Amino acid sequence: MATAPDIDVWRENGVVSLVPSGDWVIERTAELRRRLDQRLREVGAVAEVVCRGERLGRLDTSGAWMLQQAVARLRAHGASVSWDGFTPDRWQFLQHLAPVAEQAVPAPRRTGPLDRLEALGRATAGGGSHLVGALAFLGQLTLTLLHTLLHPGRLRVAATVAAMQRAGVNALPIVALMAFLISIVIAYQGATQLARFGAEIFTVNLTTVSLLREMGVLLTAVLVAGRSGSAFAAEIGVMRVNQELDAMQTIGMDPFEVLVLPRVLALVVMLPLLTMLANLAGLAGGALSAHLLIQISPEQYLIQVRASLTDTTFWVGIVKAPVFGFLIATAGTFWGLRVRGSAESVGRLTTVAVVQSIFMVIAADAAFSVLFARWDW
Amino acid sequence: MGGEALLQVDGLCTRVAGRRVHDGLDLAVARGEVMGVVGGSGSGKTMLLRAILGLQPVESGRVRFRGRDLWALSRAERQALYARWGVVFQQGALFTGLTVRENVEVPLREHLRLSRQLCRELAEVKVRLVGLAAEDAGKFPAELSGGMIRRAALARALALEPELLFLDEPTVGLDPVAAAAFDDLIRYLRRTLGLTVVVVTHDLYTLVHLCDRLGVLVEKRLVTGTLDDMRRDDHPWSRAYFHGPRMEALLGAE
Secondary structure: OOOOOEEEEEEEOOEEEEEEEEEEOHHHHHHHHHHHHHHHHHHOOOOEEEEEOOOEEEEOHHHHHHHHHHHHHHHHOOOEEEEEOOOHHHHHHHHHOHHHHHOOOOOOOOOOHHHHHHHHHHHHHHHHHHHHHHHHHHHHHHHHHHHHHHOHHHOOHHHHHHHHHHHOHHHHHHHHHHHHHHHHHHHHHHHHHHHOOOOOOHHHHHHHHHHHHHHHHHHHHHHHHHHHHHHHHHHHHHHHHOOHHHHHHHOOOOHHHHHHHHHHHHHHHHHHHHHHHHHHHHHHHHHHHHHHHHOOOHHHHHHHHHHHOOHHHHHHHHOHHHHHHHHHHHHHHHHHHOOOOOHHHHHHHHHHHHHHHHHHHHHHHHHHHHHHHHOOO | OOOOEEEEEEEEEEEEOOEEEEEEEEEEEEOOOEEEEEEOOOOOHHHHHHHHHOOOOOOEEEEEEOOEEHHHOOHHHHHHHHOOEEEEEOOEOOOOOOOHHHHHHHHHHHHOOOOHHHHHHHHHHHHHHOOOOHHHHHOOHHHOOHHHHHHHHHHHHOOOOOOEEEEEOOOOOOOHHHHHHHHHHHHHHHHHHOOEEEEEOOOHHHHHHOOOEEEEEEOOEEEEEOHHHHHHOOOHHHHHHHOOHHHHHHHHOO
């Protein structure tokens, strides 16, 4: 328990003495500051001051610094300050903090509109550099792909299959569950509205068509983006931080061949397969909802499903899947390779990878919608 | 020792964030010698290593290995060349998802067509060669101590029987016993395998006892010579380094 620090001002025979007392330690710096300000105002302008150390209790670096700061302030106002009554050790200690006390700690710069403008400029320039980097990345990926096609022995089969397992097979339960539940949600929403027109049976059309054309592939892609997009970015990012990528290059291994291409191929292959599973799970969910909401039997459900489909319903959805897979994998690996040096960088770029892959998937979906509308699919 | 330069660097200029780090740097490492590279913190020792290894973009200059200009080679030729040298990075840079043995097998699988069994056996040889025990070969990098990680990284660097070995601060963070053991290991391997070694280091003992010649990074260039040459040098940094209290204590105890 530190005793309360204080500083007294004694005036005897025209000599002003500054007498610190109590424990001048870090726990007490807040009150010390108040006290000091108060006392120094009281002292005002004075020609000569003696700082006396007889009553001082414990002193640590923070306390010593505050004392030296007070002395410096007095000196700045023209007073000459001398020391008395300090043990040699303590005096030495105080002297070490004199130069530190003399340098004022600069106040932090306030950010103004000019700083915001600068930040905007930097962000734009950074975006430009990322765009160039992305183009270079796609170019490198294409070259690596061509090289592998010409020299099939260069393909890292084990790495590709392992990525397929982690990104695809391990995602089966969650994709199926998600599709099942989403189609129930859509069915319930749709049925309520359609009931107004006595058209409940068309709930089946609603769930089937929206599932196969859009929801199945889109939600699977978003799920895979969250699972695998982040995993790819984090794995490769941490390898960058550990210098494993450098080690690979000095062993003569090309990170594109070894890390990027297997992951891209894995998602391009697995996303269509996952989508098909999602479609099936969604149809199952639709069957359950149809049974619960409009009391139709599974056989009737299947008939209605068949009636609502056209030739293109399924293909319109599934053809987007490999494209989405490609986008997610390239975003994940691209940002992983851009990690520089710290845990913070890994976390930040992993987030960017996921957000960007989801965004690109949705943008691509929009583009597909427009395209298919023009082609009357 | 002596003879034609195995590794030759001419006029290397590198730049980082607009600042020039190396300016017309020359380096010649003769076959069979151990060259120590020293310099103050931030003088660009590690960057020099990275530039030679091709991990760092270079403004101008030439790096020749066995007389062949590295950057004039095709990608395939350069990949083949990487098999001729081994690198031990500062923190080991082991592949964290693989065991020690699997780490050593990576270069073997990459460059040679070997059966699985043969790969395993050759990897075991290298693991024993660097003084790791048989049961360490099956451990993951996270389970190893600092000294063991360096040894495992060395085993991987030696996997393809390289001619040239690069070491980046190999003894940093090691206790004195492990550091001395590592120095002895390098000396032993250099003798038995006929290695040429370039070691970036601050370890004074390594400099004095392992290195044949030193390259001091001063003012963006390398000044090379023996330890005695360095101690005769006038440059203020060289004086502080080679006549500082630690160096004097080390040499005085000899």
